[in-house]
Amino acid sequence: MGVKGGAAGGGYSQVVPMEDINLHFTGDFHAITSAHMLLSAMVDNHVQQGNKLNIDPRRIVWKRVVDMNDRELRQIVVGLGGKAHGVPRQDGFDITVASEVMAILCLSKDLHDLKERLSKIIVAYDYSGNPVTAGQIKAQGAMAALLKDAIKPNLVQTIENVPAIIHGGPFANIAHGCNSVVATKTAMRLADYTITEAGFGADLGAEKFFDIKCRYAGLKPDAVVLVATVRALKMHGGMNKKELATPNVEAVKRGLPNLEKHIENVQKYGVPLVVAINIFAQDTKEELEVVREHCAMMGVNVALSDVFAKGGDGGIELAKEVVRLAESGTAHFKPIYPDEMSLKEKIETVAREIYGADGVNYSAEADKALAEFEHLGYGKLPVCMAKTQYSFSDDQNKLGRPEGFKITIKNCRISAGAGFVVVLTGDIMTMPGLPPVPAAEKIDVSDDGIISGLF
Amino acid sequence: MAFKSDIEIAQEAKMLPIVEVAKKLGIQEDDIEMYGRYKAKLSMPLIRRLEKEGKPGKLVLVTAITPTPAGEGKSTTTVGLAQGLAKINKDVIVALREPSLGP
Numbered sequence A: 001m002g003v004k005g006g007a008a009g010g011g012y013s014q015v016v017p018m019e020d021i022n023l024h025f026t027g028d029f030h031a032i033t034s035a036h037m038l039l040s041a042m043v044d045n046h047v048q049q050g051n052k053l054n055i056d057p058r059r060i061v062w063k064r065v066v067d068m069n070d071r072e073l074r075q076i077v078v079g080l081g082g083k084a085h086g087v088p089r090q091d092g093f094d095i096t097v098a099s100e101v102m103a104i105l106c107l108s109k110d111l112h113d114l115k116e117r118l119s120k121i122i123v124a125y126d127y128s129g130n131p132v133t134a135g136q137i138k139a140q141g142a143m144a145a146l147l148k149d150a151i152k153p154n155l156v157q158t159i160e161n162v163p164a165i166i167h168g169g170p171f172a173n174i175a176h177g178c179n180s181v182v183a184t185k186t187a188m189r190l191a192d193y194t195i196t197e198a199g200f201g202a203d204l205g206a207e208k209f210f211d212i213k214c215r216y217a218g219l220k221p222d223a224v225v226l227v228a229t230v231r232a233l234k235m236h237g238g239m240n241k242k243e244l245a246t247p248n249v250e251a252v253k254r255g256l257p258n259l260e261k262h263i264e265n266v267q268k269y270g271v272p273l274v275v276a277i278n279i280f281a282q283d284t285k286e287e288l289e290v291v292r293e294h295c296a297m298m299g300v301n302v303a304l305s306d307v308f309a310k311g312g313d314g315g316i317e318l319a320k321e322v323v324r325l326a327e328s329g330t331a332h333f334k335p336i337y338p339d340e341m342s343l344k345e346k347i348e349t350v351a352r353e354i355y356g357a358d359g360v361n362y363s364a365e366a367d368k369a370l371a372e373f374e375h376l377g378y379g380k381l382p383v384c385m386a387k388t389q390y391s392f393s394d395d396q397n398k399l400g401r402p403e404g405f406k407i408t409i410k411n412c413r414i415s416a417g418a419g420f421v422v423v424l425t426g427d428i429m430t431m432p433g434l435p436p437v438p439a440a441e442k443i444d445v446s447d448d449g450i451i452s453g454l455f
Numbered sequence B: 001m002a003f004k005s006d007i008e009i010a011q012e013a014k015m016l017p018i019v020e021v022a023k024k025l026g027i028q029e030d031d032i033e034m035y036g037r038y039k040a041k042l043s044m045p046l047i048r049r050l051e052k053e054g055k056p057g058k059l060v061l062v063t064a065i066t067p068t069p070a071g072e073g074k075s076t077t078t079v080g081l082a083q084g085l086a087k088i089n090k091d092v093i094v095a096l097r098e099p100s101l102g103p
Helices: A018-022 A028-048 A100-107 A111-119 A140-146 A181-188 A205-217 A230-236 A249-268 A285-297 A307-327 A343-355 A364-375 B006-012 B018-024 B044-053 B074-087
Strands: A013-016 A055-060 A064-066 A076-078 A089-091 A093-095 A122-126 A131-133 A154-158 A163-166 A193-197 A223-228 A273-278 A302-305 A359-362 A383-386 A406-409 A411-415 A420-424 B032-034 B040-042 B058-064 B092-096
Touching: A013 A018, A013 A154, A013 A307, A013 B006, A013 B074, A018 B006, A028 A055, A028 A064, A028 A100, A028 A122, A028 A140, A055 A089, A100 A111, A100 A205, A111 A140, A154 B018, A154 B074, A163 A181, A163 B018, A181 A193, A181 A205, A181 B044, A181 B058, A181 B092, A193 A307, A193 B074, A205 A249, A205 A343, A205 A383, A205 B058, A223 A230, A223 A249, A223 A307, A223 B074, A230 A249, A230 A285, A249 A273, A249 A285, A249 A343, A273 A285, A273 A307, A273 B074, A285 A302, A302 A307, A302 B074, A307 B058, A307 B074, A343 A359, A343 A364, A343 A383, A343 A406, A359 A364, A364 A411, A364 A420, B018 B032, B018 B040, B058 B074, B074 B092
Parallel strands: A064 A093, A163 B092, A193 B058, A193 B092, A223 A273, A223 B058, A273 A302, A359 A406, A383 A420
Antiparallel strands: A055 A122, A076 A089, A122 A131, A154 A163, A154 B040, A411 A420, B032 B040
């Protein structure tokens, strides 16, 4: 309803029926919203009905959610109206994809694991500062009951009738940004090749896919496709968006270090990769050649992809290289840090190895939070970095391959049910607003029920 | 030249009934729960059976360089790659995220 493109592909490489997928689909998000809101209602009800657990209403950390961009709901006061209407306190809404229930659904192996993870959610702290969990509120069974269908993967197809499983969609910043473990594991047992993706650039998306999802699910990826465009490389090389149609080999060259760092990073995980150039009509031979040469120097092949305009026919070159890599048996996947490392060591490993930072600064708040999580026994969990996706650094204006910078950790949160510590390098918006002209103004439905204006 | 929008292309696609798509994967009608003609959920018994008996295939991750306003086309490449693999007669499936209503 806001601005973004569909997350179901574009042109002649899309998943269909796209209107359904982009609107209510099979109701998974509604189920997640209901399960999340049930827990909210039960927490507030507990406080209202005598508060046996001694919950400090000022420290209820479980916010409410809705699947709509509505900035008015970011900060609200609930429980107004007097004694019969609850205990007044400050609250707020996040968007459904930011719900920990979404992250849990996507990391659970099965219904049993789902229930176990739901029970570990920290909803509040008591007056002595001890965490209070969803399990103590006795919410996990009913929440899982609401999610019993949502945990089952959805089967659809692409425009060319290739089977597609679309399931789960957690935020890629405060959560791990990958489809569900159940979907990926099931897909892998239904076909010889499973093609999946992760949100944002490889420094965030691939890192979390490897260090969170693969770690929990025991997955060992066989190949990686690193997507780039000549246009994006030119922007990393300092060109303005308006000038991108002008050929400029030098700008491409200046942008290559960004690609180079991502290649090095994927290689650190021990997975072979191919660089896919998503080609545009204005890309010149010379521009494509400098990319090819640079990648060849790093032992990586480049495949041109024209799947937006041509569908599968535009993806054959890439497909052949993916088959070659996946069948080569050269993948020896391992995460970038072991479980045993302290939370700070994990953060510093990601910052140095993946972002190329010189070090990490912690705010007093972050220091305190990390010490508390270690004390509470969460030190073995992986870290989920919430950093800008527009730069390797925590400054979104530093394009290309920045050097000589430090990452600043402002605060940390715990998603004890999902099983990771969220590490915030800045303020992350978990309830977006609508833009000046919302996409919703153009969306319509005909008298026959045909939808228009969706992307 | 007038380009077709994504939704126009999508609406022109000749979809197979989801039962047929399932058959391609060796899934019987009993093992899917229909949500209309073109969407289905995989049943829990099927998921549990595959977990026990199925042999995992290859897993390929599609990721991207640092995003810019110029765009990269990650989802498009993911879907296109799968379609490309199908063109060279590989047995393939796509596993994507569900989009949010919000952003």
